[in-house]
Amino acid sequence: MTNLTLSFIIQDYGRTSRYFFCVALLGTLLASTSIRAQQLPPQLFSGMEGYTFLPDGTPVPIWGYGWVSDGFITLPAPLLTYTEGESVNLNFTNPSPESHTIHLHGLDVDQANDGVPGTSFLVTTGEEATYSFNANHPGTFLYHCHVTTTLHLTMGMYGMVLITRPDFTLHDGGPSYAQDIPLLFSDIEVATNLDPVGSYPFHEIRPDIFMINGKSGSQLEAPEHIIYFEPGQPLALRLGSMAYSRIVCQFPPELNATCYMSDGRPIPDPFEPTTLEIYPGERFTVLIDPDPNWDGTLPCEFWSMVDETLESVEDIYIRDAMLGVPTPTATNGIGYPNPTRDHIAWDNAQEIEVWNAFGVKLPAVQFENGILEVSEWTAGTYVARIDGGRAVRFVVTE
Ligand SMILES: [Cu+2]
Known part of the structure; x- marks a missing residue:
C-alpha cells in the first residue's frame, strides 16, 4: 500500500455528497481535492441540504460542514489538521438559511473564538467569520455547531480536529508512530433527520444508526474503510465521540494497544486497554502495533445512556497490508x-x-x-x- 493510498484513507474519513448521483464516480478526484484543500487555509461552509447513506442505500438528510473548494457537506465534517504551534485562522462562511457556529471542542481558544453563541458570536445567513487560535497542544479534538446544539449536532454538524507534530511523535517526549487514523463515533435517529422540526422534545431522541466515521454495519467492511498496517509501524488511533451513546471499544490482545493521551493531553501513566469507554465529547489517542499477518476487527459497542441497552456493535476492520485487499465475496x-x-x-x-x-x-x-x-x-x-x-x-x- 502506498503512502498516497494511506493518506487517502486518513483524509477521506467519511464523505457524503448532496450531489449523490456523481459522488462515487468522482470519489478519487474529490479526495485529491480534499487533500489539496487542507494545504490551503481551511475554508469551511455550513449547509443544510446534504445526505448520508445507510448500509441499505437509503439516503438520510443531514446538515453539516464542507470545504468551500469541494462544494458539498460531509458526515462527519472535514477533518481539520494543524501542526503544533501553528497560528490558525479557520475561515467559515454560512450560505445556509439558519445561523451556525464552530465550537472548537477541547481546544485552548479564547472566549471570543469559542463558537458558543451567547459568549462568542453567531454566523448568520450570508455571513463569513474567522476563528483564530494557537494550536498549542498536540492531540485529538472535536468541533461542532453550538446553535441549538442538540439538534444541529444530531443533524450532523460535527467533525474531528488533529494537532500533530512534524516528527510524528504524539507529544513532546512521547512515542513515535507512522500514521494518524481518525475514528469519530456518532449516531443518528433517522426520524429526527427526516423531520428536524418535529424533533422536540430532544430528550426523546433515540438513535437507531450507529457510526464510525459516518459509516455503519457493512459499510465499514468496504476496502476503503479497512485500516491497513505494517508490522513495526504503529498507528495512532484518534478516537473521539460525538455519539449520544456510551462507546465501549474491545481491544483484541493482537493489536498490542497502548493508550497515551486523553482529551488532548498526555496520560501520566499510559495503559494497555482491553476495553476503553468513551463518553460523548471524550477523545483518546491509542497506539496499535498489531501482530504480523493479523486480520481482524476492533469491536466498538454503542450503549444507550438512558437505559444501558446495548444498541449496536460496529466493527473497525484492521488488516496487515501484506495481505492486500480482501477478496470480494x-x-x-x-x-x-x-x-x-x-x-x-x-x-x-x-x-x-x-x-x-x-x-x-x-x-x-x-x-x-x-x-x-x-x-x-x-x-x-x-x-x-x-x-x-x-x-x-x-x-x-x-
Ligand atoms: Cu448549526
Whole structure:
C-alpha cells in the first residue's frame, strides 16, 4: 500500500455528497481535492441540504460542514489538521438559511473564538467569520455547531480536529508512530433527520444508526474503510465521540494497544486497554502495533445512556497490508469492478434486486452466475441487494 493510498484513507474519513448521483464516480478526484484543500487555509461552509447513506442505500438528510473548494457537506465534517504551534485562522462562511457556529471542542481558544453563541458570536445567513487560535497542544479534538446544539449536532454538524507534530511523535517526549487514523463515533435517529422540526422534545431522541466515521454495519467492511498496517509501524488511533451513546471499544490482545493521551493531553501513566469507554465529547489517542499477518476487527459497542441497552456493535476492520485487499465475496456484498462500464460480479451470488438513484426498482435485469450485465445501462449510481441481504451501491460509467 502506498503512502498516497494511506493518506487517502486518513483524509477521506467519511464523505457524503448532496450531489449523490456523481459522488462515487468522482470519489478519487474529490479526495485529491480534499487533500489539496487542507494545504490551503481551511475554508469551511455550513449547509443544510446534504445526505448520508445507510448500509441499505437509503439516503438520510443531514446538515453539516464542507470545504468551500469541494462544494458539498460531509458526515462527519472535514477533518481539520494543524501542526503544533501553528497560528490558525479557520475561515467559515454560512450560505445556509439558519445561523451556525464552530465550537472548537477541547481546544485552548479564547472566549471570543469559542463558537458558543451567547459568549462568542453567531454566523448568520450570508455571513463569513474567522476563528483564530494557537494550536498549542498536540492531540485529538472535536468541533461542532453550538446553535441549538442538540439538534444541529444530531443533524450532523460535527467533525474531528488533529494537532500533530512534524516528527510524528504524539507529544513532546512521547512515542513515535507512522500514521494518524481518525475514528469519530456518532449516531443518528433517522426520524429526527427526516423531520428536524418535529424533533422536540430532544430528550426523546433515540438513535437507531450507529457510526464510525459516518459509516455503519457493512459499510465499514468496504476496502476503503479497512485500516491497513505494517508490522513495526504503529498507528495512532484518534478516537473521539460525538455519539449520544456510551462507546465501549474491545481491544483484541493482537493489536498490542497502548493508550497515551486523553482529551488532548498526555496520560501520566499510559495503559494497555482491553476495553476503553468513551463518553460523548471524550477523545483518546491509542497506539496499535498489531501482530504480523493479523486480520481482524476492533469491536466498538454503542450503549444507550438512558437505559444501558446495548444498541449496536460496529466493527473497525484492521488488516496487515501484506495481505492486500480482501477478496470480494457475496457475503460482504462488495461487487467488482466498481465503478463499471459493462458488468459487475458478486461471487457466489444467486439473486439480485436493483434500484436506480431515484429509488425505482428495475423490473428485470440480466444476472447469471453472479454477473450483472450493465453495458446498455444509463450511467449513474445504483443500489443492489444481493441474496436478500445487505444492499450496496455501485456506479455505471459512460
Ligand atoms: Cu448549526
